[in-house]
Each structure stands twice: as structure tokens, then as C-alpha cells.
Amino acid sequence: MPKANFQYIMAKTYQIGIIGFGGFGKFLHHHWSKLDQVHIAAVADPAAEKLQDLGATKSYTDWRQMLDDQEIDVMAIVTTPDTHHAIATACMEAGKHVLIEKPLDVALADARKIIEVRDRTQTVAGIDFIMRFNPLLQTLHQLMQRGVFGKLRRVDVENYAQDEELPIGHWFWNPAQSGGILIEHAVHFIDLVHFLQPAKVLAVNGLKHNRNANQEDQIMANVLYEGGLMTTHYHSFARPGYFEVTQIKLAYDLADIELSGWIPFRAKVRALVNQKTKQILENSPFFQLSETVSVENTADESRPAGWGDTRGHVSRHTINSGGIAYEVNEMLTGVFDLQQSKQDVYAQCVQASLLDVIKKIENPSHQLAAPLEAGLESLEIAVRATESARSAYADDRMV
Numbered sequence: 586m587p588k589a590n591f592q593y594i595m596a597k598t599y600q601i602g603i604i605g606f607g608g609f610g611k612f613l614h615h616h617w618s619k620l621d622q623v624h625i626a627a628v629a630d631p632a633a634e635k636l637q638d639l640g641a642t643k644s645y646t647d648w649r650q651m652l653d654d655q656e657i658d659v660m661a662i663v664t665t666p667d668t669h670h671a672i673a674t675a676c677m678e679a680g681k682h683v684l685i686e687k688p689l690d691v692a693l694a695d696a697r698k699i700i701e702v703r704d705r706t707q708t709v710a711g712i713d714f715i716m717r718f719n720p721l722l723q724t725l726h727q728l729m730q731r732g733v734f735g736k737l738r739r740v741d742v743e744n745y746a747q748d749e750e751l752p753i754g755h756w757f758w759n760p761a762q763s764g765g766i767l768i769e770h771a772v773h774f775i776d777l778v779h780f781l782q783p784a785k786v787l788a789v790n791g792l793k794h795n796r797n798a799n800q801e802d803q804i805m806a807n808v809l810y811e812g813g814l815m816t817t818h819y820h821s822f823a824r825p826g827y828f829e830v831t832q833i834k835l836a837y838d839l840a841d842i843e844l845s846g847w848i849p850f851r852a853k854v855r856a857l858v859n860q861k862t863k864q865i866l867e868n869s870p871f872f873q874l875s876e877t878v879s880v881e882n883t884a885d886e887s888r889p890a891g892w893g894d895t896r897g898h899v900s901r902h903t904i905n906s907g908g909i910a911y912e913v914n915e916m917l918t919g920v921f922d923l924q925q926s927k928q929d930v931y932a933q934c935v936q937a938s939l940l941d942v943i944k945k946i947e948n949p950s951h952q953l954a955a956p957l958e959a960g961l962e963s964l965e966i967a968v969r970a971t972e973s974a975r976s977a978y979a980d981d982r983m984v
């Protein structure tokens with residue numbers, strides 16, 4: 586697996602403690618163990634059966650025992666969301682740096698306290714928003730900053746996930762432990778929007794459905810941002826694994842981009858370009874051009890034959906979109922393709938996320954790619970949308 590794009594020489598080998606050794610804690614342990622100059626010193630989980638066959642890695646059934654371990658530099662908090670505040674603040678009070686799993690916590694007040702303790706203890710604290718480390722999304726971000734696609738007007742996230750491995754008693758369904766689907770899961774995608782195009786939030790609302798008193802299995806959030814960007818996040822945990830699908834559609838003035846997979850490693854692009862933006866795209870990492878057609882030969886089916894020429898004197902090279910005029914001369918289709926498997930991209934993202942925290946420890950002026958403030962901003966939207974969804978329709982089965 587290629588690691589070269591984020592490897593750098595560290596001052597020492599960093600010792601990591603992982604608190605919470607369930608599915609994701611094990612995944613992090615597996616992939617962080619492959620990093621040079623990173624050593625998993627200890628793991629903690631109350632379920633003793635999860636702590637077997639760890640070789641030289643120390644293990645504890647109570648994470649508090651790790652706080653006195655002078656060897657550990659960074660604690661990764663990979664427990665259920667409701668526990669993040671208590672564990673993260675205790676770790677930072679003990680002088681440990683932390684990488685906190687999303688969501689920051691389930692409650693906004695607790696999430697804010699985490700930030701207060703970081704500031705007071707002057708520790709380094711990041712949130713594991715892995716999307717921010719995905720090279721495909723980083724490339725889109727850079728192209729957006731250069732204005733290649735025009736203004737982003739709409740993001741539509743459609744996410745159908747399986748629930749076959751989430752039995753009714755799983756903490757995922759318990760709002761007190763997970764916060765619900767938007768807080769536990771959608772924060773990744775809400776943060777993706779903030780990463781791509783930060784803007785002030787103007788309005789948030791939501792809708793949800795419960796299949797029974799314990800399982801809120803479909804939920805959606807709508808968000809309006811200053812400047813007109815509107816986003817929708819629809820998440821369903823109610824389908825078989827065969828139909829597990831995540832599609833993220835980005836509608837810009839000059840482009841439609843469609844990302845597939847919740848760890849996107851491929852994106853389809855259709856874009857109106859001029860010479861300059863075409864060249865930027867062609868030189869962009871991971872981009873493969875399929876074809877270009879002049880705008881004169883590109884069908885505009887918004888006006889069927891017989892409608893007459895409604896454009897009148899305006900040149901086909903001037904595109905008016907939402908009150909903005911753009912100069913273009915070709916329609917281009919292509920793909921961004923990381924040419925890696927989902928597994929490899931996911932592993933690379935979790936490795937880069939830890940290394941970013943280490944970079945900040947080594948160099949205080951380094952800007953964290955995923956600061957806690959990003960965790961708070963996405964949590965605020967998830968909480969507001971969840972409250973709106975729960976008050977929008979009072980299901981009789983819930984009382």
C-alpha cells in the first residue's frame with residue numbers, strides 16, 4: 586500500500602494508547618501498527634475477551650490505569666460516543682494528547698467542554714474526520730479553491746447502509762449512547778461539506794422514521810448555508826448489505842460531480858471548461874479525461890426543439906448560472922480515480938489522521954487538518970437536525 590505521500594521523519598517513536606478495542610479500535614491498531622515510528626503501547630476495553638493475543642502491547646480493562654503510563658504520548662478514544670467527553674478530558678488533564686473518534690460527543694455542552702479542556706491543558710487534540718485525509722477529496726478541495734467548477738450550490742448525500750450487524754440492542758440504536766444516526770454517522774458527511782466549502786449556517790431541519798420504539802432507522806437533514814448552498818443528508822440503516830450504497834452528488838455552476846462509496850475513491854465529472862480550467866483539471870492528480878466536446882456541439886436539452894432561440898444574442902461561450910457569468914468553450918467528461926481499493930484508502934486516511942496529530946505535537950504552528958472545532962460545527966448541525974426531525978412527527982408508537 587503506498588504511504589509515501591504522507592510519510593515524514595519524526596523526532597522519536599510515538600507511543601499510542603487505544604481506549605475502546607471494538608471493531609474500529611482494532612482497525613486502527615492494525616493499520617497504525619504498520620507505521621514507522623508509531624508504536625501501540627497499550628489498549629483498554631472493559632471486555633477482557635477483546636484483549637487477548639496482543640503480544641508486547643499492554644492491556645487494561647479500565648482505561649484510567651493508562652493515565653499514569655508515562656510512556657504514552659497520544660490516546661485514541663474509540664469508545665461509544667457518549668463516553669468521549671469523560672475519557673478525552675481525563676486524558677488531557679493527565680497531560681496526554683488525544684485523537685477523538687467522531688462524533689466529538691453526543692451532547693453539545695460536553696463537546697464544548699472538551700475544547701475548553703484542550704485550551705486549558707495546551708494539549709494537542711484532533712477529531713478523526715478521515716474524509717479530510719482522503720486524497721480524492723483533498724484534490725476536489727484544491728480545485729474548488731481555484732474556482733475550477735464555479736460556485737457550489739447543492740450537496741446531496743444518499744446513504745443506504747445495512748443493519749444486519751446492528752441488532753436491536755446495539756448501542757447504535759440507543760440515542761443516549763450514539764445520539765442517533767445523524768450524530769453518530771452523518772457528522773462525517775456534514776463535515777465533508779464544511780471541509781469543501783466552509784460557510785455560515787443559516788437554517789437546519791430534519792425528518793425521521795422509526796421502525797419501532799427502539800430503532801430510528803431513517804433520518805435526513807437539510808442545511809442552508811450563507812451564499813445559497815443547500816445540502817441534504819439522507820441516511821437509512823434499513824437495507825440488506827447487497828444494496829449498501831453511498832452517493833454524494835455535488836452540483837456546481839459549471840460541473841456535476843458524483844462520488845460513490847462512503848470512502849470515495851472514484852468520482853465522475855461532467856464540467857464546462859475554458860482553456861485555463863481544462864488545463865488545471867488535466868494536470869490534476871488522479872484525473873482521467875474521457876472526452877471534450879465544444880459547447881457548440883453540446884446539446885442543451887433544457888429547451889426542446891421548436892422553442893426558438895431564447896438565448897438571443899448571448900454567445901454560447903458565456904454561461905449564466907444563478908446570476909454569475911462564466912466564460913467556457915468545452916464540455917468535458919472524466920473521472921478522478923485513486924486506483925486504490927476502498928480498504929487501502931481507508932487505511933491511508935486513518936494513518937494520515939494520526940500522523941497529523943503527531944505533526945502538531947512536533948510543531949505547534951502546524952494547523953491540524955481536523956481540529957476539534959470542525960467536530961463541534963458538524964455536531965451542532967446534527968443535533969439541530971435530529972431535534973427538528975424528532976419534533977416534526979410524533980409517532981404514536983414512540984409514546
Ligand SMILES: NC(=O)c1ccc[n+]([C@@H]2O[C@H](COP(=O)([O-])OP(=O)(O)OC[C@H]3O[C@@H](n4cnc5c(N)ncnc54)[C@H](O)[C@@H]3O)[C@@H](O)[C@H]2O)c1
Pocket residue numbers: 604605606607608609610629630631632635648663664665666668686687688713714715769
Ligand atoms: N472514523 C471512522 O471512520 C469510524 C468508523 C467506525 C467507528 N467510528 C467511531 O468509533 C467509535 C467506536 O465505534 P466501534 O464501531 O468500534 O464500536 P464497537 O462497539 O465495535 O466498539 C466500542 C468499544 O468500546 C468499548 N467501550 C465502551 N465503553 C468503554 C469505556 N468506558 N472504556 C473503554 N472501552 C469502552 C466497548 O467495550 C467496545 O469494545 C464510535 O465513536 C464510532 O462512531 C469511527
